[in-house]
Amino acid sequence: MKFGSRPRPIWSSSAELNGKYGRLNTRLNRLLILDHVWTELVGDKERFWKLIGVKEGSLYVSVKLSVARNELTGRRDYLIKELNKHFDKPWITKIEIIHDAGASNE
Numbered sequence: 396m397k398f399g400s401r402p403r404p405i406w407s408s409s410a411e412l413n414g415k416y417g418r419l420n421t422r423l424n425r426l427l428i429l430d431h432v433w434t435e436l437v438g439d440k441e442r443f444w445k446l447i448g449v450k451e452g453s454l455y456v457s458v459k460l461s462v463a464r465n466e467l468t469g470r471r472d473y474l475i476k477e478l479n480k481h482f483d484k485p486w487i488t489k490i491e492i493i494h495d496a497g498a499s500n501e
Contacts, residue, residue: 425482429454432481436474440466445495452488454478457495464492 426449433446443463447455454475458464467474471490479485 425486428481429478429486432478436477447493449487452486454487454490455493456490457493459495464494467492 429449430446434441437444440463443459444467445457445459447457449455456467458467467490474490475487478487
């Protein structure tokens with residue numbers, strides 16, 4: 396700190412943090428919840444369905460095998476419904492499947 400400058404404010408409550416970092420905090424919380432719920436929903440299929448990210452309501456999932464791709468296609472509506480239960484308003488509108496070209500077709 397330079398001589399004569401004002402000291403940084405010391406936060407006394409989480410409400411003060413929420414004002415400055417509210418949007419970032421909300422986004423991070425949503426992603427953490429999504430990651431946890433996804434892991435719980437898909438269980439052992441997670442080794443075939445890798446959650447890549449979310450953009451504008453689309454959930455991007457990388458799929459290794461064509462059989463796993465077919466199963467994910469069949470479970471899309473169920474997964475979207477179950478994922479959205481954990482958010483204050485529906486966030487996931489569709490699931491985009493990305494073929495994992497680096498994986499071998501077992």
